[in-house]
Amino acid sequence: xxxxxxxxxxxxxxxxxxxxxxxxxxxxxxxxxxxxxxxxxxxxxxxxxxxxxxxxxxxxxxxxxxxxxxxxxxxxxxxxxxxxxxxxxxxxxxxxxxxxxxxxxxxxxxxxxxxxxxxxxxxxxxxxxxxxxxxxxxxxxxxxxxxxxxxxxxxxxxxxxxxxxxxxxxxxxxxxxxxxxxxxx
Amino acid sequence: xxxxxxxxxxxxxxxxxxxxxxxxxxxxxxxxxxxxxxxxxxxxxxxxxxxxxxxxxxxxxxxxxxxxxxxxxxxxxxxxxxxxxxxxxxxxxxxxxxxxxxxxxxxxxxxxxxxxxxxxxxxxxxxxxxxxxxxxxxxxxxxxxxxxxxxxxxxxxxxxxxxxxxxx
Numbered sequence: 001x002x003x004x005x006x007x008x009x010x011x012x013x014x015x016x017x018x019x020x021x022x023x024x025x026x027x028x029x030x031x032x033x034x035x036x037x038x039x040x041x042x043x044x045x046x047x048x049x050x051x052x053x054x055x056x057x058x059x060x061x062x063x064x065x066x067x068x069x070x071x072x073x074x075x076x077x078x079x080x081x082x083x084x085x086x087x088x089x090x091x092x093x094x095x096x097x098x099x100x101x102x103x104x105x106x107x108x109x110x111x112x113x114x115x116x117x118x119x120x121x122x123x124x125x126x127x128x129x130x131x132x133x134x135x136x137x138x139x140x141x142x143x144x145x146x147x148x149x150x151x152x153x154x155x156x157x158x159x160x161x162x163x164x165x166x167x168x169x170x171x172x173x174x175x176x177x178x179x180x181x182x183x184x185x
Numbered sequence: 186x187x188x189x190x191x192x193x194x195x196x197x198x199x200x201x202x203x204x205x206x207x208x209x210x211x212x213x214x215x216x217x218x219x220x221x222x223x224x225x226x227x228x229x230x231x232x233x234x235x236x237x238x239x240x241x242x243x244x245x246x247x248x249x250x251x252x253x254x255x256x257x258x259x260x261x262x263x264x265x266x267x268x269x270x271x272x273x274x275x276x277x278x279x280x281x282x283x284x285x286x287x288x289x290x291x292x293x294x295x296x297x298x299x300x301x302x303x304x305x306x307x308x309x310x311x312x313x314x315x316x317x318x319x320x321x322x323x324x325x326x327x328x329x330x331x332x333x334x335x336x337x338x339x340x341x342x343x344x345x346x347x348x349x350x351x352x353x
Contacts, residue, residue: 009248012248012252016255036350038349073189074188077253080192084263088259093347096343096347097349104307109329113326114327115327116326117327120311130294130301137280142281146291149291151284151291158277159282159285162279165267172271
């Protein structure tokens with residue numbers, strides 16, 4: 001057995017273990033704690049997995065006599081694996097919370113005779129979408145409501161996400177957010 | 186170090202091919218997932234094939250290959266999710282930016298109706314679901330298909346297990 005290869009295999013498997021810990025902890029929190037505040041549970045489990053990853057790196061890295069460039073590049077790869085996996089899991093949970101498609105499919109499943117488009121608009125029109133999103137944005141501190149008006153909140157996660165997507169939209173699609181552009185024009 | 190270089194080169198090649206593809210043909214939202222999965226798989230398979238034929242001292246060992254593959258698969262999935270997000274405008278991020286534009290004045294509830302157009306969001310999704318075979322339209326009424334039931338059921342299991350609020 002080559003101890004260097006064994007230590008490296010630990011580095012390769014570590015982000016997968018940390019990701020598993022993240023998901024298991026999130027599932028545990030979701031089952032054990034009252035429903036609601038899903039972002040908080042995701043955040044806590046992400047951090048727990050991340051600390052597990054860092055702790056694992058602190059334990060494994062001294063076992064191998066590797067060059068600094070190798071260690072740095074492997075840590076970067078481990079971070080890529082963990083953060084990307086956590087991002088995919090976040091989206092999986094988010095789809096269950098925020099997907100219009102799932103909500104509509106659920107409505108249709110409960111009605112064997114189906115629904116007319118106008119009924120769907122009435123049940124799940126833009127107003128309902130806006131109200132639901134505003135509630136979630138306020139509860140996650142991305143927006144605050146004061147005196148019937150909405151302002152930016154303490155957290156800027158969704159605003160940062162807007163700018164990331166805006167840049168990418170321009171690069172890939174040659175246009176920005178159409179809803180904002182339409183209103184500006 | 187080589188693992189990081191190989192990973193970066195592979196992902197870079199896949200992104201460049203996708204960008205070139207987008208320049209040649211307009212995006213087709215309904216086939217985006219299949220197209221991107223195929224693209225990323227082909228690039229990885231081609232790299233593994235080339236690697237298997239070029240066994241020499243510089244080739245990567247099993248654990249190095251696994252390291253590259255797990256990072257490549259992870260970033261590919263993030264890329265696909267992010268690209269799908271680009272094709273549609275998320276109501277949540279749009280609303281936050283709308284508030285940001287207003288600055289210190291903030292926004293009243295009714296002002297949000299200016300950006301999130303009535304019925305528009307739901308209609309575009311209904312069209313996509315019909316094209317994907319999740320629903321069908323008969324006599325002006327929307328009905329769920331067997332595929333739609335299965336799709337909803339798969340997510341429903343997780344939604345109940347994780348005790349998440351109803352979607353939408």
